[in-house]
Amino acid sequence: MAPARDAATASTSAADGAFVAFLCALAPRELDALYASSPWSALAVLRACDSIAKQIILRLAYVDDGADARECAKWCGDGASDARALERAMARLARLRVTTALGEGEDARVVANEAFANNLRRALERGFVNLDDGDGADAREDAGVAAKVPDRATLNAYAKAKWEDLLLTLTGASNAFSRPGAKVKGRLDAQALFRAAGLTTATTAALKKGGQKRLKNAGVTAEGFAFLLQTAQEQIWVLLTQYIRDSQKTSATSAISFLLRLTFQEPGRAYAMTGVLSDTEQDVVLDLTHLGLLYTFEVKKKFYYVPTLLASGLSGGFTGDDGDTKAAAAAAEGHIIVETNYRVYAYTSSAVEMEILRLFTRADYRLPNLYVGMLTRESVQNALRAGVDAEQIVGYIRAHAHKQVRRKKPSVPSTVCDQIRLWARDMERMEAEECVLYCDFPQAGTFYGAVVSEAEKRGALLWRDDASRRLTVRASAHDEMKAVVGALKQKLDAV
Amino acid sequence: MAAREDDVADDKSLLVVLVETNPRYWAASEGKGDGTAAANGLSSVLEATTVFLNSFFALNQQNRAAVIAVHDDGCHYLYTSPLELNAGDASASATGKKRTKTATPSSRAAMSSPFAGALSLALCYCNRAQTLETAAGLRVRPRILCLQASQDNPTDYISMMNAIFSAQRQSIPIDAFALGEHDLPFLQQAAHITRGAYVKPTHGAGLLQYLLSTAALDMRSRSHLKLPAARGVDFRASCFCHKRPVSVGFVCSVCLSIFCERRSSCDTCGADFAADAQVTSVPSA
Numbered sequence: 001m002a003p004a005r006d007a008a009t010a011s012t013s014a015a016d017g018a019f020v021a022f023l024c025a026l027a028p029r030e031l032d033a034l035y036a037s038s039p040w041s042a043l044a045v046l047r048a049c050d051s052i053a054k055q056i057i058l059r060l061a062y063v064d065d066g067a068d069a070r071e072c073a074k075w076c077g078d079g080a081s082d083a084r085a086l087e088r089a090m091a092r093l094a095r096l097r098v099t100t101a102l103g104e105g106e107d108a109r110v111v112a113n114e115a116f117a118n119n120l121r122r123a124l125e126r127g128f129v130n131l132d133d134g135d136g137a138d139a140r141e142d143a144g145v146a147a148k149v150p151d152r153a154t155l156n157a158y159a160k161a162k163w164e165d166l167l168l169t170l171t172g173a174s175n176a177f178s179r180p181g182a183k184v185k186g187r188l189d190a191q192a193l194f195r196a197a198g199l200t201t202a203t204t205a206a207l208k209k210g211g212q213k214r215l216k217n218a219g220v221t222a223e224g225f226a227f228l229l230q231t232a233q234e235q236i237w238v239l240l241t242q243y244i245r246d247s248q249k250t251s252a253t254s255a256i257s258f259l260l261r262l263t264f265q266e267p268g269r270a271y272a273m274t275g276v277l278s279d280t281e282q283d284v285v286l287d288l289t290h291l292g293l294l295y296t297f298e299v300k301k302k303f304y305y306v307p308t309l310l311a312s313g314l315s316g317g318f319t320g321d322d323g324d325t326k327a328a329a330a331a332a333e334g335h336i337i338v339e340t341n342y343r344v345y346a347y348t349s350s351a352v353e354m355e356i357l358r359l360f361t362r363a364d365y366r367l368p369n370l371y372v373g374m375l376t377r378e379s380v381q382n383a384l385r386a387g388v389d390a391e392q393i394v395g396y397i398r399a400h401a402h403k404q405v406r407r408k409k410p411s412v413p414s415t416v417c418d419q420i421r422l423w424a425r426d427m428e429r430m431e432a433e434e435c436v437l438y439c440d441f442p443q444a445g446t447f448y449g450a451v452v453s454e455a456e457k458r459g460a461l462l463w464r465d466d467a468s469r470r471l472t473v474r475a476s477a478h479d480e481m482k483a484v485v486g487a488l489k490q491k492l493d494a495v
Numbered sequence: 496m497a498a499r500e501d502d503v504a505d506d507k508s509l510l511v512v513l514v515e516t517n518p519r520y521w522a523a524s525e526g527k528g529d530g531t532a533a534a535n536g537l538s539s540v541l542e543a544t545t546v547f548l549n550s551f552f553a554l555n556q557q558n559r560a561a562v563i564a565v566h567d568d569g570c571h572y573l574y575t576s577p578l579e580l581n582a583g584d585a586s587a588s589a590t591g592k593k594r595t596k597t598a599t600p601s602s603r604a605a606m607s608s609p610f611a612g613a614l615s616l617a618l619c620y621c622n623r624a625q626t627l628e629t630a631a632g633l634r635v636r637p638r639i640l641c642l643q644a645s646q647d648n649p650t651d652y653i654s655m656m657n658a659i660f661s662a663q664r665q666s667i668p669i670d671a672f673a674l675g676e677h678d679l680p681f682l683q684q685a686a687h688i689t690r691g692a693y694v695k696p697t698h699g700a701g702l703l704q705y706l707l708s709t710a711a712l713d714m715r716s717r718s719h720l721k722l723p724a725a726r727g728v729d730f731r732a733s734c735f736c737h738k739r740p741v742s743v744g745f746v747c748s749v750c751l752s753i754f755c756e757r758r759s760s761c762d763t764c765g766a767d768f769a770a771d772a773q774v775t776s777v778p779s780a
Binding site: 043046047051052054055059061062063074075077081082085086120123124125127407 | 720
């Protein structure tokens with residue numbers, strides 16, 4: 001895994017979401033194959049876009065020869081920010097190869113990707129039912145199967161427990177996932193996945209195997225901390241995209257399109273596995289079961305899988321940079337109350353939620369169902385230093401706001417949000433830059449002035465003190481300045 | 496920084512679609528009105544609406560919709576999305592209720608449909624949905640889409656305006672589509688007042704494209720993308736006495752009722768104008 005690509009993915013994911021970032025990183029040929037594969041992928045891409053891009057797709061979906069590029073530019077409102085928003089959306093669609101620009105100048109047209117538009121139209125006209133021709137085998141009729149399907153509450157609890165185990169493994173507080181295949185038949189190594197995604201470093205994994213399990217957070221990278229604060233939906237995409245990149249280079253497209261289809265399947269309903277899915281797809285099912293996205297069971301030598309809420313939330317729609325839009329499952333179960341005095345009450349008994357709160361609050365009390373902490377300058381700045389963004393902290397406490405405070409707008413006191421942002425800005429007050437100090441200039445003469453003006457011309461001057469005739473120059477420009485100063489000196493000496 | 500608090504990426508929408516299904520109108524207008532959307536018949540309108548609704552659902556998993564049929568004998572819910580998000584068994588109600596209605600003959604030869612009633616029904620539905628979703632800790636942004644083909648019913652003027660103003664108060668935009676050959680002044684005003692879009696498709700066969708490019712806009716993208724400009728909104732009020740559209744009328748100085756002719760006392764509030772000429776002639780709007 002090239003670190004450069006990781007960095008690029010991370011930087012785009014902040015605005016785009018992990019899924020869009022992942023699609024952007026795919027080769028054009030792979031993207032075209034994906035769009036041609038099934039209506040589900042077209043639908044999933046549509047949902048993953050931001051609201052303006054969605055509207056552009058809808059407008060172009062039924063227009064075969066595309067729209068005039070200059071007409072498209074007129075779609076937005078009159079403000080400069082509107083034009084920028086439209087441009088951003090257009091650029092994003094072009095990156096995803098959903099639209100292509102044809103022609104130049106006067107004849108420039110924006111055309112929707114043919115395979116994409118075909119599949120999208122098919123999905124819209126048939127209304128999301130029976131989109132897969134081979135999907136007719138409904139496993140629900142079989143009484144034996146129906147009896148084995150867990151009810152909704154059990155399924156949710158199962159998915160939640162699995163996912164928390166996974167996150168605890170990341171923080172190093174649990175080792176439920178460190179022995180691959182110990183509990184379930186999956187062959188997915190979660191530790192390796194975290195490492196590959198750049199969320200943990202390899203050394204801690206080794207340390208942990210050496211028995212030092214309580215070495216809390218030692219190997220979690222800045223991305224790892226940021227990851228913890230994201231919505232479950234984002235987290236799943238980060239891991240899944242990494243998973244696809246790692247495991248199946250050859251059949252990536254079929255694996256993705258299967259994944260995308262899963263996201264539209266109804267949670268709590270059994271789908272047949274044996275005899276319906278290909279070998280690759282069955283492998284994917286096993287791995288996803290390990291992550292808690294699916295629940296599998298066996299009836300009469302035939303395997304069935306049931307998507308959990310984690311899986312169905314995946315294509316829920318675009319999640320912006322704030323955590324307010326969240327999968328419906330999590331929205332109703334917030335647990336955090338933040339008071340204007342910076343005290344944080346979290347009604348939870350989940351270890352992972354407490355671990356996350358510990359990241360940016362000072363833990364005061366812990367009762368069986370309650371965590372009480374304090375947002376302090378120190379605790380927040382510690383988290384910021386570990387790589388978390390102020391917006392992520394604000395987004396997290398807002399997304400997990402308790403039902404009682406959710407009724408209020410804003411659900412988190414704005415003074416607290418602002419203070420967190422101010423603390424973050426506090427840390428940016430000082431900026432260190434390497435430099436070189438030039439001093440001991442002759443007290444008389446124009447030499448000092450000439451050097452200052454040369455440094456200024458190059459934009460390398462950082463500080464000057466005319467009284468004591470000293471200046472500092474950017475270290476990067478030092479070599480260049482040395483030659484200039486030498487030349488100046490010679491010139492002055494000659495005079 | 497304070498602005499960020501309100502900057503909620505919120506495109507969960509509730510869309511209430513009012514479709515005119517009045518059999519009297521559709522039977523009488525079959526094939527008439529060249530090039531309008533209504534000329535292709537009710538089934539083509541419903542087809543476009545269905546695809547449009549599918550695309551609306553495709554935009555966001557949490558989008559909710561309700562379809563109300565505006566019939567000759569009243570308004571009927573054709574479809575409603577399940578509202579309470581964590582309702583115990585979503586699968587049972589997910590498909591909604593499909594109704595089949597047979598036209599009941601009524602003595603009144605109703606060529607126009609009760610759109611004022613339908614709007615009120617839609618507003619009530621929006622209100623109920625908002626209350627329910629707020630209790631569940633979510634926010635939905637409702638909007639209303641009217642697909643009307645027949646002409647306005649002048650007697651509906653007052654109730655229509657009341658519905659429009661309550662929509663404006665709740666900041667629910669009303670998008671209006673005039674499917675027939677005539678402009679619809681009531682809906683023009685509705686779209687204008689509630690900041691929705693008024694569209695009169697010139698190519699009836701392309702109704703779906705019109706729907707996709709204007710009615711699909713959610714509240715968030717409405718702040719960035721332009722809606723079709725309203726041209727020549729008919730602001731004329733209808734008089735309270737004969738329900739005729741008037742451009743110059745008489746307005747009661749007490750209750751602001753509008754009359755098309757001079758009268759000695761106000762029909763609505765009973766104010767007496769006989770003593771001196773208190774009723775002044777003003778151009779309305």
